[in-house]
Amino acid sequence: MGARAVTRWSRRFVAASALFLVAWQAAALAGVDRRVRVALAVYGFVLHAVFGKAYSLVPSYFDRSLALTRAPGVHFPLTALGAVGLAAAPRSGVPEGVGAVGAFCWAAGVAVFVAALAWTLRDNPTGRETGTSDANADRRPVDRFANAFVPVVLAYLLVGSYATAAGYVTPVPALPELASLGFARTAHLLAAGTAALLVFAVGFRLFPRFLVASSPRALVAVVLPAGAVGPAVLAWGLYRGPWFRAGAALEALAVVGFALAYAVLFVRSERRRVGFYAVLVGVASGVLGVLVGLSFALGGVAPSSALVEAHFRLNVLGFLGLTIAGATYQFYPPTVGTFHGASDRTALASVSLVGVGLLAELGGALASTLAGRQAATWAGAQTATWVLVGRASALGGALLFAGLVLGVFAER
Template identity: 55%
Template sequence: MTATTVSRWARRYVIVSALFLVFWQSAALVGLPQQTGVLLGIYGFVLHMIFGKAYSLIPSYFNRQLTPDSAPMIQFPLTVVGTSCLIGASLTGGPNWVESVGAILWGAGVAVFLGALLWTIRDNLTGRETATGQSNVDRRPIDRLANGFIPVALLYLLAGSYETVAIYGGLPTLFDGYFPQVAHLLAAGTAALLIFALGFRLLPRFLVASPPRSLVTVVLPAGAFGPVLLASYLYGGRWFQLGAIIETIAVIGYALTYGILFMRSERRRVGFYGVLAGAGSGVLGVLLGVSFAFGQPTSSLVRAHFRLNVLGFLGLTIIGIAYQFYPPAIGTLRGASDRTALVSIATIAGGLLFQVIGFIGQISFVIQVGKLLTFIGALMYAYLLIAVFQTR
């Protein structure tokens, strides 16, 4: 399998991720269970995008070639079908064997993903070899530091996926068998930490600017340590409070770093605004989350926290980076343009803001308006990716 073929499979993961986003927003609009939304949002939308881009980025950042290069093709049906089974079981309330099959398929797919990447970088696990050229020699310290935290994010993926199989398959669990703990392992431990680590390599090059090294050295360790405390002591005790504070430091530090990069850059591409909106949503999300550690969360505030972090921080960041990798303007379908992409970002961000206001004020009409806007924005995002891929 050539690099071109790996890239082709990466696009399949990206388009499936976008479709899961559309299904997630439609599920929210019609009021399907929260569990369904978590599966669609994290397992479907966020992680499939990560799978697709990680196969391309991680080997190159470790100065290696993906081995075995057939891994994306083998994993694809396993995690897509596995996620679909878990979603289907959450909608119907059973039968249990559907959940078990879905969890096993998911676990098998993640095993392929982790096995291929870890085998590829087995002799460079610290990431000291970065493939950073002489023209970017000043970036090597940050590149090496960022590389070192990628295996930590993969460990979180292993733990979260094992816990998924354990919960649905009847195996001994690592934690309490409480699904929100798994969501924190995968969303904060895997997805957010990879956004920090890969982002500190990608974003400075996209923006042609240098991040403050002092902030990078704070964000990465905090982003690595916070999620394990959150997952282990969810909603109780001083350790949970400490985890919430550490994760808040990580996300706010990342947002400051990206804000500085954005201000230092002369480039103003459409995707950069998505990443900026994602960083802002992340700050709101963790501030709301840290309030849970020192107070009593209500169900509506928990929903606002989830959507700010998964649709806002992770989602808008993913959308912004996708627009950078797959520029909407090259699409030949009607309406494919940077302006449409900007509208999609604004629609999702605006709809998210409506929902948060509605959840905090418990105003159902405002929540529904927000959900409709995010659904429209998700459709636009999926359409623009289809337009780009159809052109290619």
């Protein structure tokens, strides 16, 4: 097994991610338990996309080739089964052992992933060797700086996965620092600490090359440290006064800074492709998401269930999801497909449906929160309507995205 096998498994991770995305949106529309939705979103959709592209991108960004080429094939069934088990566990009627099996499989798959990358990067752990060509020598300082944060990504993944296992598997010792993390804090570690930080680190290398432009170095210097520290402070201090405010501020700084950096790249570039528009909508969603979260931390807005859900979806479906979709459309252009609907127009429709759906949900949540008590009943009905419309729109976008990705993979 060599590079071709790694490429095939990378596609399988991305394909599984797309299927988890559809399952998440269907579950959201059906109104199933929030823990089910978070498991499908974070463990299923986001992190399987992270795994797939990390296997193909991270070694090359450290001027290496994946040392353990069989690792993706061992890893994939473990985390896929683990994500399914974690999503099924909260459902009524599901045996108690399902969650434990899911958590164990998830942790085992993550261990394979981290071991494979750690062994590959063992003689270049900070990424000083970047694989940057002489033609792009001016990019090396940013490339080196971005590489240095990849080990932090892996650390967050290990801590979040350990906390997941400790929550389900009794024999796993719950360290004092992890025992009180709970479901929400663990999700923040994995979504913000693993996925978002990897988006920042890889994004500062990937998107400038896609767009043939340069990121403002001042923003790179701010975003990566804030994105590395913010998730830890946020997870530890969630709803804990000053720590909560500090963590929310750091994460907002990272996301807003990354959004500004991408906007600068977009303006500087002459290239206009559907994937680039997807990322643009994604970073805009991320800005809205962190602003909602910051309002919770600063006490400006009460964290109602509708707004908390809007915050989650803006960040995970909007920022992470549309950024993943944009990169996916760039790596696997829909136009290479010969099946019906394989076009940039369909891809743009998928992005638009998700973006409009998120705005509808946010609008409904804000209307409910800002309405006076006398209008509470009316506002509640309006919120439910807008949420239903928004989630139906997002499901439509997810179906189009999955159809394009799976169709392209089936033909290649």
